[in-house]
Amino acid sequence: MKNTTNTYFDLAGGSPNLRISGFGRFGIFVAFGLICLALSLITPNFLTWSNLTIVVTQVSINALLAFGVTFVIITGGIDLSLGSMVAVAGVVAASFAHPDTYPVVVPIFMGLLAGVVMGAFNGFVITRSNVPPFIVTLGTMTIGRGLALILSKGRPISNLSDSFNFIGGGQLLGIPMPIFILIILFVICAVLLNKTVLGRYMYAIGGNEQAARASGIPLKKIKMVVYTLCGGLAGIAGILLTSRITTGQPNAGAGFELDAIAAAIIGGTSTSGGTGTMAGALIGALLIGVISNGLDLLNVTSYYQQVVMGVIIIGAVVLDSLNHKK
């Protein structure tokens, strides 16, 4: 089995060590390091334990979405429904999270299920029709937003139990819960992508779908799994967000898909498929989070923040690509 998958892997094109090693592209790590260094020199409030835990907590939701969409982009697809899945999962979880109703596993399970079902729906339509993922997920983006509004009747669902609110707001050993969740899911996703046959199939499909099909990779099955996985991660992100702000908001998550896709691409995932790493997605998400945090610390006005953010993101990716060429 191992041998055959390696053959598929070679079909994917490009140099394999780039994709296998978690830290294939150094440029973005250098850029990230430079930005952190700059921020810690400019403001004394950046490099403190409390600020760093805050940044990672804030980043966790976007990072989970970036992990999910990295799987999808590696197979050559895209998912625009991430933000809507976050909202649906959040609203569903919140409806089961009122105090003294269900034990906390129920809202978690239901929120996760909502994400999984929506992701599976994406996968189902994409694999059974010739409609491009861009259009299918654009559709589910609208459907999801509508569902979230229907389920919540257009209003935030509040009054959630303490145990539910602990998921996003609690601490364990002085470390916020979202950080634990982030680390655990990062490890799972990285292992899935780098150490399993499934992960190799994903690269193979994204690298060259025709070749992958010719070599007998079950395309539909893998794509189905990938979109479902992405939905599941969006579901967890939705639970985390709902717990963090202690309300299920039907309009939550609007635009999250763009941040997540940006994080994945900043981290070196190619939009044409076949390349990308989880470590890259994590760094991409951290980069966006650190810039936003830094600009707030420095009290850069709102108008300039957006410009600066855009410039730094482009700069980081350019630096990465220059570094990559050498």
Next chain:
Amino acid sequence: MKLLRRIGITFLSISLLAACSQSTSSDKSQEGEKIIVGATMLSMQNEFIVNVHDEMEKKAQELGVELITVDAERSALKQIEQVESFIAQKVDVIIMNPCEVEASSPAIAKALAAKIPIINVNSETSTKPSAFVGSDDVESAKIALKFIAEKLNGKGNILMMQGYMGQAAQIKREQGAKEILKDYPGLKIIAQQTAEWDRAKAMSLMENWIQSYGSQVNAVFAQNDEMGLGAVKALTAAGLKNKVIVVSIDAIPDALQAVKKGELDATVFQNAQQQGAKAIETAVKLAKGQPYDKATLIPFQLVTKENLAKFQ
């Protein structure tokens, strides 16, 4: 090109579907003499707007008015198209909850040119409509800032969370805040930033602010409750809530709950019920050619723990 066309078709079919479902509810009555009011709302994803609309429905039912509601989804362009279709449907009166001050204005001109009276509810446009029903956002911020000034005895550092930059509510609430600050030279805004009316964004912003201003800040003024509640979450988590006053605007149910618990120090009540009801009342008067008020201004009220009961 093909892709673009497909996107176009998708959008078209989605909006057609949406249009269908919204008009079916109004097909029931065909008595003919009923007053028909077309309403286009800024966003039915916004709790306050949903509340205004609920009151409009209630009042419409009470007065036997047929109300057709469409959601502009924050797009002025869409709103103009919706008003155009109301004109084509020959409704008796149009109620518009404008998306933008300037960009929604052409809708007013179009309705007036078609001799259909149009009412602005909740916020304004630069072109004057037949009538306006709402509140003056400048006043709401003045009330909030006065409360902060009194609590701090006119001295202290304030952080201001701004709404979506460039929207009428953000501009006016900021204007109101700054007008009050002129009277209190001891009060200073040490930082201001947008959190786009959003609770999660406000929480992150507050967390970041605590890192740089945690020791200096005395009060937070959030331009809406969602953001105020986000600030409260972050301050509570950092153990700073009892040192920092948080005041916001709108008095949404969550905010009232927070005032009750003593987490949010005050909110400013914008009367959704009155706005919705008065809008329909004015519409009926316009349709029947009765005398009406060109501007119905519904006052804001400060809500604190002391007078909370009145608002729940």
